[in-house]
Amino acid sequence: MMGTAPAADLPAFAATLQGFWKGEVLWHCPLAHFTTLKVGGPARAVIMPSRIPELALLIKGLRQHDIPWRIMGRGSNILVPDAGFPGVVIVMGQGLAAIRQVAEDASGINVEVEAGCGLARLVKWTMEQGLSGLEFAAGIPGSVGGTIAMNAGAFSGSVGEHIVAIGLMDDHGDYHIASRQHCRFSYRGLTIDHPDLPGPKQLGKGGGRCQEELLVLSGTFRFTRGVQHEVEARCRALNSKRKECQPHGVASAGSFFKNPAEAPAGRLIDEAGLKGARVGDALISSKHANFIVNAGAASASDIVELMHLVQETVWKRSGIRLEPEVDIWETDGRERH
Ligand SMILES: Cc1cc2nc3c(=O)[nH]c(=O)nc-3n(C[C@H](O)[C@H](O)[C@H](O)COP(=O)(O)OP(=O)(O)OC[C@H]3O[C@@H](n4cnc5c(N)ncnc54)[C@H](O)[C@@H]3O)c2cc1C
Known part of the structure; x- marks a missing residue:
């Protein structure tokens, strides 16, 4: 299992994986297709779960068989080596991308968003609803899960400021809810300190080892009510500013x-x-x-x-x-x- 990801031992690996995973698999799949840098060799398997219970079964099986795995959103902040990845890459995509309003009061609303939802889609949705908060994020290409793990930010705003709770899965496939008090957002990072989880856990640590005992399944965002055309104008202005100074x-x-x-x-x-x-x-x-x-x-x-x-x-x-x-x-x- 260690080292690069040769295709030769794929049949044995495939037999083990298919023993507990019955869904679709992309075998020996170049990760360059999944990263915005367009580089990266093959993963032995890429899996895109579309339901939380099946994701839990997958995580349990991977743990039981000691198969290395990693999580990816839109691959917009990842550099995958040419040798690829000797295990399973789980891509949080369109299958886990719902946006649900969960609470409302006079000043704003709370919205639960699944990790596979594109940040661009969420920004567009808030814009259409006249909800303020994510204007700074217009033009950031990640998924909601990757964005929360990385605490993505721009123009003095960051995603963490708008989060009230995060749905998580640990590497046993168990669910947890981290409320605001369990989340420590930092510059391009997030640490979860939750009483049911051993030790503080760091997610999305750029440039180093990323501990992936925790998957972000969803984030509950707090948005304030604004005026629709003003929210839209702010999004457009910040996105134009981004395009002026970035390739x-x-x-x-x-x-x-x-x-x-x-x-x-x-x-x-x-x-x-x-x-x-x-x-x-x-x-x-x-x-x-x-x-x-x-x-x-x-x-x-x-x-x-x-x-x-x-x-x-x-x-x-x-x-x-x-x-x-x-x-x-x-x-x-x-x-x-
Ligand atoms: C053109 C361009 C502009 C950008 N501008 C900005 C910007 O202004 N500000 C900014 O902060 N970033 C920016 N980025 C970087 C990137 O878009 C953000 O970091 C984004 O939030 C990453 O989301 P992703 O889904 O692509 O994550 P990925 O790149 O797929 O993953 C990033 C990290 O998060 C982990 N991860 C992904 N999903 C999950 C999950 N569900 N649970 C746990 N961990 C997970 C991955 O394992 C990895 O460690 C830009 C990127 C590009 C290409």
Whole structure:
């Protein structure tokens, strides 16, 4: 099971998996199809569950058979290695994407949204309903689950500020509800400290190991009532601002590095003279220096090499260590468990 994901031992792996999973499977499936950077070798299996109880059975089976697994939303903040992933990648997609109003009072409403719902769809929905809160998120391409795990943010707003509760599944397939007091949102991260779960658990930790004992199944958001055309105007204005300063319509994972306390990462990279630097088809965008773009046929190792070049050059010039915001998967799935 360890190391890369060779196709040769797929039949034995498939027999084990099909012993407890009866739904659809994409075998030996290139993960480049599922990431916005358009890189990444094959996973032994990709599964897109469409019901929570079947997801629970899957998680239980994976644990029982000691099969490594990882969770993915829209793959817009992940770098998968060229060797792929030696286990099961669970993609939270359209099958688990409901939006449900769960409470309402004079000032606003609470809405429960399943993890597979696209953030763009949720923003559009709030816009149509005249609900304010997520205007900053117009143009962020993730799923609701990935967005909560990463505490995605922009223009001084972040998703965590609007969350009142999160539906979770642990790696035994058991459900939990984390209310606001159990959630510690940080810069591009979330830690759950829940009395029924052992120790604080960190989700969506960009640039390092991501502990995946916890899956986000849903988030309950609090939105305030606004005026429909004003909410819409704010969304459009912020999305236009994003398009003015960021590359658009190219393969990327958004901002590649976290902004250190000293200065925005993009400015540090620009000042280091790295706009346009490239390794193979991986290049530093000339529009926004914190974007690494796949200009066509970049490999994951080209991107990692370019990342190291940026880190070393910025370190030598400014003494500041840039940390990736993107979650860089390692080839060995087990290290993360
Ligand atoms: C063009 C572009 C612009 C972007 N702009 C921004 C921006 O302005 N602000 C910002 O913050 N980000 C931005 N991003 C990055 C990215 O869109 C966000 O981080 C997004 O929230 C990730 O969601 P996802 O579904 O794609 O997550 P993925 O990339 O699929 O996953 C990210 C991490 O979350 C984990 N994860 C995913 N789903 C779940 C789940 N259900 N439960 C538990 N863990 C999960 C994954 O294992 C991984 O560790 C941008 C990306 C692109 C390509």
